[in-house]
Amino acid sequence: MTDSDPEWRAPVEAPTPVTPVPFGKPWSIWAWGALLSTAGLALAISPDAALHLLKSPxxxxxxxxxxxxGLLLLAYAMGYHVAGWTGQRTYMRASVVLRVLSLVVIGAFVLLDWLPKAWLAVGLADFAGAVWTTLELRWRPKPKTA
Incomplete structure (x- = not known):
């Protein structure tokens, strides 16, 4: 166990973003985090209604x-909110890969009749968000290091 430093104090202000985004917030990451948070809350609070929309009783x-x-989905959404807040480009790039693969996996599950076809809307929304994030990462150049 390590000794705590008596001189250490919590920062008063929010930390500076790890990688500043010069043109504002990365909206695709914020939007996807909001969508995941909404879905997580819906599943946690009213799972019957949420799953009825996806024809999955x-x-x-x-x-x-x-x-x-639903609670796990909320925890996952927190990663997107933090990445958007701090400008973590590595997390954003990794999310693009995962979100493209989700369409592949959901598509395979639909073809195997493991999921109803309504779930393809989730995969397509995820894929569209991945394209949006890719475009944002290209549009927002990395800051120059001195």
Missing amino acids: VEPTSLPWVRFC
């Missing part, structure tokens, strides 16, 4: 697990 005994997945 579940048995009442499965609802606690769906609610738990």
